[in-house]
Amino acid sequence: MDEKVEEKSSEDNCKAYEIGCIKDLGKFLIAKKKIEAGDVILVDSPVISGPKCTKDEYICVGCCKTIDDEDQRCLACGWPLCSADCPSLTVHSAECQILKLCPTKAGDYFSNDILMILRCLLLQTTQKDKWGVIISWDDHLQDKNTSKDFLKKIQEKCTFIEEIYIKPLKAQEKISGKPLLPRASKDVIQKVCAILHKNLMECDNRQILYPLASLLEHNCLPNCLEFIQEKNNYNIIVKAVTTISKGDHITLSYTNILCGTQERRRHLKELKDICCFCQRCKDPTEFNTFLSAMICFGTEEDACKGVQLPQNPIEENPKWICNKCDIKLPNKDVLKFVHHLNKEVSKELKKNPSYDEVNEFMGKLQLFLHESHYLVNKVKYQLIQCQENGREDEQLKWCQELLDIVRKIDPYKARLGLYISTLLTKQFESKRELLLQSFSPDQKENSLTLIKELRNILTENKDLLTFLCKFNDEESLLKKNSEHEVILREWLMEQSILIDFN
Ligand SMILES: C[S@@+](CC[C@H](N)C(=O)[O-])C[C@H]1O[C@@H](n2cnc3c(N)ncnc32)[C@H](O)[C@@H]1O
Numbered sequence: 001m002d003e004k005v006e007e008k009s010s011e012d013n014c015k016a017y018e019i020g021c022i023k024d025l026g027k028f029l030i031a032k033k034k035i036e037a038g039d040v041i042l043v044d045s046p047v048i049s050g051p052k053c054t055k056d057e058y059i060c061v062g063c064c065k066t067i068d069d070e071d072q073r074c075l076a077c078g079w080p081l082c083s084a085d086c087p088s089l090t091v092h093s094a095e096c097q098i099l100k101l102c103p104t105k106a107g108d109y110f111s112n113d114i115l116m117i118l119r120c121l122l123l124q125t126t127q128k129d130k131w132g133v134i135i136s137w138d139d140h141l142q143d144k145n146t147s148k149d150f151l152k153k154i155q156e157k158c159t160f161i162e163e164i165y166i167k168p169l170k171a172q173e174k175i176s177g178k179p180l181l182p183r184a185s186k187d188v189i190q191k192v193c194a195i196l197h198k199n200l201m202e203c204d205n206r207q208i209l210y211p212l213a214s215l216l217e218h219n220c221l222p223n224c225l226e227f228i229q230e231k232n233n234y235n236i237i238v239k240a241v242t243t244i245s246k247g248d249h250i251t252l253s254y255t256n257i258l259c260g261t262q263e264r265r266r267h268l269k270e271l272k273d274i275c276c277f278c279q280r281c282k283d284p285t286e287f288n289t290f291l292s293a294m295i296c297f298g299t300e301e302d303a304c305k306g307v308q309l310p311q312n313p314i315e316e317n318p319k320w321i322c323n324k325c326d327i328k329l330p331n332k333d334v335l336k337f338v339h340h341l342n343k344e345v346s347k348e349l350k351k352n353p354s355y356d357e358v359n360e361f362m363g364k365l366q367l368f369l370h371e372s373h374y375l376v377n378k379v380k381y382q383l384i385q386c387q388e389n390g391r392e393d394e395q396l397k398w399c400q401e402l403l404d405i406v407r408k409i410d411p412y413k414a415r416l417g418l419y420i421s422t423l424l425t426k427q428f429e430s431k432r433e434l435l436l437q438s439f440s441p442d443q444k445e446n447s448l449t450l451i452k453e454l455r456n457i458l459t460e461n462k463d464l465l466t467f468l469c470k471f472n473d474e475e476s477l478l479k480k481n482s483e484h485e486v487i488l489r490e491w492l493m494e495q496s497i498l499i500d501f502n
Pocket residue numbers: 024025026027028137138140198199200214215216217218219272273274275276277
């Protein structure tokens with residue numbers, strides 16, 4: 001591949017990365033030297049930010065907090081505003097001049113993607129340096145691999161903005177003689193739409209554009225972790241989670257890596273028009289986790305119970321083949337069926353069912369899906385969170401199964417740190433229960449293996465949470481882990497058992 005690296009000034013020499021560019025990928029960051037796990041690769045500040053896109057919530061256009069009362073609006077334009085004293089009201093003042101010309105909602109919700117485009121277009125008069133940064137980016141609209149769906153989405157947004165906001169604005173500008181948006185041609189609006197669509201990142205209720213971090217490439221097995229610091233102006237810190245060799249691409253994950261390949265690839269396509277060809281996407285077994293595997297029904301005469309997997313998952317419509325019989329399934333049938341099961345899972349979990357009801361439902365799912373299928377795992381995770389006395393053995397088995405899976409799909413704990421920590425906490429609680437049930441003061445040595453396992457879980461969880469706490473607010477989980485450690489140590493002292501915790 002023809003890989004170009006941008007020229008850098010002398011002050012960039014100490015940086016661990018440089019900006020590369022490949023035809024089908026666009027710009028990305030590449031390691032300029034070996035980077036060790038734990039190294040901070042970059043810290044970046046937002047160029048622009050605003051409320052995230054959602055149809056379910058009212059988010060303040062100033063501070064981006066959720067607003068419970070739908071009547072709390074900006075008096076001028078009618079868009080959601082927490083109060084006239086919102087601490088971030090100033091970010092709204094320029095766009096309010098445009099929004100109030102036509103206080104229309106897109107459908108029955110406020111379309112925050114449209115708001116972000118207007119906010120960005122306004123930088124040309126309010127903050128010219130930031131406008132210069134954004135408009136210099138590639139919009140990828142002419143790229144060969146840009147999909148028709150993506151182009152259609154951009155065109156629709158552009159037409160909406162032109163009709164609803166730009167036309168009345170131009171009329172107003174003519175009367176007042178004061179141009180608010182000197183550059184608002186169709187081409188400029190389309191470019192801004194495409195750049196924002198591809199590069200915005202999300203944190204809590206906010207969408208944010210970063211000059212550097214937004215260039216980071218996606219990988220389903222990322223080598224970095226990002227922390228967006230809410231309390232520090234939404235600055236982002238990007239940290240290596242494994243050793244990155246010189247010349248390696250520096251990557252994050254844009255998607256939920258607990259999902260199977262078809263679902264991740266669908267999400268990536270919709271989110272950022274990406275066709276991912278990473279190691280995991282290419283592997284039908286997804287690193288031997290079988291996260292997407294289906295159970296083969298066989299024929300009426302011969303029930304097979306083999307495992308169906310996509311032959312080549314990165315094809316647009318892969319064939320699904322069985323490891324035991326000759327039956328092949330068309331991709332569209334598998335997708336339709338999994339989509340249906342996904343809805344059933346959501347419906348079931350919303351019903352607030354009892355532990356036994358969920359367990360029974362999981363049994364039914366496993367008639368169709370492999371025991372490690374990501375939808376089965378979703379239900380398993382729900383079951384593990386229940387406080388259910390007498391089911392410790394069962395819950396421990398599931399905890400172990402899920403931990404085995406996440407250790408394969410996220411070996412560097414780049415995405416699933418909190419998920420792993422929750423599993424470790426549950427594993428600890430269930431094992432401690434088993435210890436208390438089985439412990440006999442006369443035969444302490446029989447419990448030593450279990451005690452050492454408990455200590456190891458606490459240590460692993462402490463290391464993980466200490467790492468996460470450096471950047472995020474996970475103090476409550478760390479506190480819970482320390483409390484577990486104190487209680488275990490006290491109990492061991494009472495029983496006169498000496499175990500090294502360091
Ligand atoms: C957040 S931007 C990254 C910057 C972008 N490369 C550029 O030049 O503007 C996301 C876009 O980068 C490209 N991209 C990122 N990761 C990719 C991947 N794993 N495979 C293919 N394209 C990717 C896609 O065009 C995607 O829409």
